């Protein structure tokens with residue numbers, strides 16, 4: 211099958227209504243050693259305006275340029291706040307547990323496919339948070355949440371081929387390259403001529419991580435994995 215056909219088959223599902231008041235308040239956060247992920251909320255508006263307004267953050271996204279504040283408020287924020295399905299689907303604000311500061315967002319969005327149920331993983335962090343392994347940490351907890359909290363068959367992620375940092379995060383959380391394809395929508399971005407890459411992790415290949423304590427109690431020799 212041609213690359214274009216695969217691309218068209220995997221569209222993101224349209225968001226449903228904006229969640230009712232209070233939904234965000236009752237959700238337990240997803241906690242990692244350094245991050246707290248909680249559903250994004252309207253009060254994150256200023257932080258999102260700043261994030262999407264940073265030219266370095268936006269270099270490989272959208273049109274490759276910073277998004278003006280009014281556009282973030284009227285286009286991006288409503289998308290982030292919309293209902294993308296039952297939790298853990300949706301957009302999660304990431305807070306630094308040491309400072310409570312907003313460091314960016316992570317997303318798990320359902321995809322429309324003909325044959326299987328899939329979710330798309332995404333992330334966007336403030337420049338000040340880069341280079342500390344935080345994207346990997348947040349992405350990992352969402353991959354686990356996708357497979358434990360939904361019945362999806364796979365987690366998918368896409369980025370520009372030249373976005374080395376994002377590709378590396380995908381690899382580190384267990385996704386593998388599946389295809390490179392062209393997408394006209396990213397044409398204005400420098401480097402878009404090298405195409406987009408799609409990475410994926412199937413449920414059958416996902417290895418849930420065991421808690422540290424469990425590791426310590428177990429003998430070193432693990433039974434051989436089935437082929």
Ligand SMILES: CC(C)(COP(=O)(O)OP(=O)(O)OC[C@H]1O[C@@H](n2cnc3c(N)ncnc32)[C@H](O)[C@@H]1OP(=O)(O)O)[C@@H](O)C(=O)NCCC(=O)NCCS
Nearest residue numbers: 267333334335340341342343344345346369374375376378
């Ligand atoms: C891409 C991004 C999420 C990476 O966040 P991060 O927290 O710095 O990533 P991590 O620290 O978890 O790094 C994961 C790996 O990627 C590597 N990496 C990170 N940024 C990189 C870059 N710009 N170039 C090459 N490698 C990079 C790290 O070295 C690390 O690999 P290693 O452990 O083998 O050394 C962050 O730079 C960002 O938000 N960028 C702007 C938005 C964006 O492009 N989002 C992705 C859209 S699909």
